[in-house]
Amino acid sequence: MTPSPASSPTFEELRARSAAAQDGPAYGEGSVIACDRLVRIFSAEGVEVQALQGLDLTVAHGELMAIVGASGSGKSTLLQILAGLDVPTAGRSVVAGNDLLTLDAKARLRYRREVVGFVWQQTARNLLPFLTARQNVLLPMQLAGFRARRARAERADSLLELLGVAECRDRRPAELSGGQQQRVAIATALANQPSVLLADEPTGELDSETAAQIFEAFRSVNSELSTTVVIVTHDPMVAGEVRRTVAIRDGRAASEVLRRLATDADGQESVEEREYAMLDRAGRVQLPRPFLEALAMEHRVGLTLEPDHIAVRPEG
Ligand SMILES: Nc1ncnc2c1ncn2[C@@H]1O[C@H](COP(=O)(O)OP(=O)(O)OP(=O)(O)O)[C@@H](O)[C@H]1O
Structure with missing residues (x-):
């Protein structure tokens, strides 16, 4: 790496910045x-597959993200780990204060019943x-030992109401449309008031109109x-439905799109979208393939530290 001659910070300045960063949260x-350098390696028939290769991800309380x-x-693979159904080979993941690497069998069961809900x-x-739909929503509460019968029934009814499927409460899944089944599934996943709701391709089997209702x-x-x-x-439709989308490439979080509502001088509202590359905890950035191809960069690049940015140049 070459510090740029004219304007590069001194090593003293860099040291001070680094010390200040270590005092942060x-x-x-x-x-x-919080997923910290998650690694998951599968071995199948003597071949190793690195499904996660040091993935970092944080999700804030109350976020809706894809x-x-x-x-x-x-x-x-990431979702299975967050759901408590699989364990990473290395790295750390903490969900609502539960370290998923150290949970014993009993704590893992409680985690799956009460801390996370999932929709497949x-x-x-x-x-x-x-x-029936209502019995499905009641079941997780019964399994978790939630005894107050009337409170259980009220919660099941209010969840079915919130999800717009109150009229389906006495029907069995086979008597419901695909979209209604997924909405009952969401109500069931929420029965024990989980901190996090995880959904794996929840609209994969639905037409686009029904998928829009599920995102709603x-x-x-x-x-x-x-x-x-x-x-x-x-589902490409997700872009219009959530504020934050994280893209995974080769087992790492590679880029992230953030959207926010902006209002112009005439009071017109529009969604502003900005894409960021992810800088992981080991200092790695995945450069977008079209950028690399445009400048024929491969194998080796030159780095220059500038006061407010790092320049990456093709190096022969
Ligand atoms: N149980 C397993 N045994 C061996 N390899 C696995 C196992 N589960 C996943 N893999 C491999 O790990 C890699 C990541 O798989 P994963 O299912 O997480 O990908 P994905 O992004 O969810 O894909 P898709 O969108 O097709 O569901 C793949 O190469 C897959 O073949």
Whole structure:
């Protein structure tokens, strides 16, 4: 790395900045989800697959966000870990104060019942077919030992109401449309008031109109109940539905799009969108492929530290 001659900071200044940074809050402090250099390696028939390769991610309380990425990039692996169904090979993930690496079997069961709720793509995986919609929502509360019968019933009814499926309460899943099943599934996932709601391709089996209704349902859950919602999806429609989208590439968080509502001088509102590359805890940045190709960069690049930015140049 070459410090730029004219304006580079002195080593003293850099040392002071680094010391100041270390006095700041610890990584993930104040977040409901903090993944720190997560690694997950699968071994199948003697071949190792690195599904997660040092993934960093923080999610704030009350966020509604999406995780996108090509098939095989590691999205489902991440969600399985956050759901407490899989354990990382290395790294740390903490969800609502629970360190997922150190939970014993009993604590893991409680975590899955009370701290996280999940909605899967396959509607059959979300609901028990022989129970009505209302019985499905009641079941997690019964399993968690929530004894007050009337409070249980009231909660089930208010969740079905919030999700717009109150009229379906006495029907079994087979008597519901795909969209209604997913809304009952969301109500079921919320039964024990989880801190985080995780959804893996929740609109994967739905047409676009029904998918829009499901995204709307996640939005109302997020705003009415302040539940943090993380949605893994391939659905391009998600871009218009959430404020933050994190893209995973090769098992790492590669880039992130943030959207905010902006008002111009005439009072016209529009959504402003900005894409950021992610800088991970090890200092790695994944440069977008089109940028690399445009400047024919490969193998080796030159770095220059400037007072307010770092320049990356092709180096022969
Ligand atoms: N149980 C497993 N055993 C072996 N390899 C696995 C296992 N689970 C996932 N993988 C591999 O890990 C990588 C990441 O898979 P993952 O399912 O997390 O990707 P994804 O981004 O969710 O893909 P998709 O969008 O297709 O669901 C893939 O190469 C996959 O083949």
